[in-house]
Amino acid sequence: MRISVRAGAALAAGVLSTGALAACGSDDKDARDGKRTEAAPVANAGAPAAGSGPKVKVVATTTQVADFVRNVGGDRVEVTQLIKANASAHEYEATPADLNAIRGAKLVVENGVDMEKAWLPKAVQAAGFTGQVVDSSTGVRLRKGEPGTDGEEFDPHIWHDPTNAKVMVANIGRALSGADATNAKVYENNLAAYTAKLDALDADTRARIDAIPAADRKLVTNHDALGYYVDRYRLEFVGSIIPGFDDQAELSGSRIDEIVGRIKATGAKAVFAESALPPKTAATIAREAGVKVVDGDDSLYADSLGAPGSAGDTYLGAEKHNTDTIVAALRG
Template sequence: MLNRRQTLLGIGTFAGLASTLPAAAAQGPLKVVATTGMIADAARQIGGAEVEVVALMGAGVDPHAYRQTRSDIAAMTRADLVLWHGLYLEAQMEDFFHALARKRKVVAVAEATPKDLLRRHDDYADKYDPHVWMSPRMWTYVVAEVARALTQARPEAAGIFDTNLTRHLGELDRLSAYGQQIVSDVPQDNRVLVTAHDAFGYFGRDYGFEVLGLQGISTQSEAGLNRIGTLVDILVARQIGAVFVETSVADRSMRALIEGAGAKGHDVVIGGELFSDAMGADGTYEATYIGMLDHNFTTIAGALGADVPVGGMDGKLGAGH
């Protein structure tokens, strides 16, 4: 883990940094604003009691279309640290963040992901697929960048952040292993994931699934009649029996897909609702990154033919914290 953490950080361990710094002074928590729930969860996991984190986008909110509100602007201008995703995820807010960076510490945490690991997309010219949280392996780079940003903002707590980073990286390893184990029983012919938009490419790459999105990488792209017709033909020809809706995307186009297949004599069901661009409701297990991915892994594998534990990795799905 030590060598892996050093590779992620690109510097020495935080523990080494901490040894040269005084103990954390008695002060209030670091005020952190994060755009997405996934980034907010990473900040809480790493920051612990040293941070007070506010997420701008809650359950069911689509970051591709989100614009900052007056209350968001007020929160960010008062924050000690602002964390946003980058990679053109918050496309409507980019100009604001670049302007804010002249006055506040602002970090686009997903921009630290090695570019050779990122997916490009034919429909997303000159941009990368931003949905790196769909892969726990990819998410480690974002988590490490969150840790780096917190340490720069509060260097006297470096040892605390380093300890929490080590723990959380171990949790991500365990989550990734669960994903591999739970999908291993999905029959090869069933390994086709049809979703509302193309948010699951990194999942597909890591776990051996073909991913077909009704919309492109951004939900701002249109799900045209031609695309619906093409996917209907694929569903029928390959006898795909389940498609998936997303909590942050309206399901009307997916319903049209199901109706189109039905008109051609092929029954398709909704295999479940997945968390794509937002996590679950506040106060639930699914409102954590671990819970979000646990839900997705378990839902996908179960709907496509694998035996899955009812409560997921640790029996927590559907049971809050």
């Protein structure tokens, strides 16, 4: 990954307060079974009257994590989102404004699973942030990658399984309750309401994918970002154009020949482009394999949510769009 943090940020003068939840770094996973350690218990839900006091300043790394924080935090949080819509987390570079936001935050919430390992520790250090970094992946059972693809042992795209998203928002709820115990009941209620939406999304997605004939449930994508989705809803992953989890990995001519061969051999019906990546290569491979390319407005939201007003500007909207697109292409 080619990621750096701009220097020149001044160190914070004061020490930000930490919440009841202990900080979880990106190195606390059990490498043997791929499961994150358990998060701290929920803070006292019977706290005094909710909805009072200053808003909690939260910096969220990815588009998905920021959306989760907004849903659980509601009007009690002020969220700064570092990675912009339709941008790659693998190429993020902190700006002075981002470092200022980190310096002034009560919490920094990350996706985890090493998604931010190349730049977040540097940004936190450059900002002089001494508060709590919340790893939202704590408790998620991780999917391992293919050895030697891009150096990442575990797949960081955990949110594509709504049951993982439930774990992530629960971790966020705990952290917010710890940082702002007075309003713990607000976070508890928001968490319950959003969790119900995640359950509904999961049930609807399963029903719709199950309606695709089993022989047609074959997925070809730009890079290996939908593995948790594939596992959850029992699709067959034929392969990705770019090898591995990093959407910035190099693409070779032999790789193109290999994926074209797989498409022809398996009878996959389509190649799915991604909203954060140029569609040209996907279109070329689809043409060589004699199948359709799904791109443009129908591109999948893989690494990032979409811009405001798009079909994928929220996590729920992005996942629904992805399912709509996959079902239409594979049943058509």
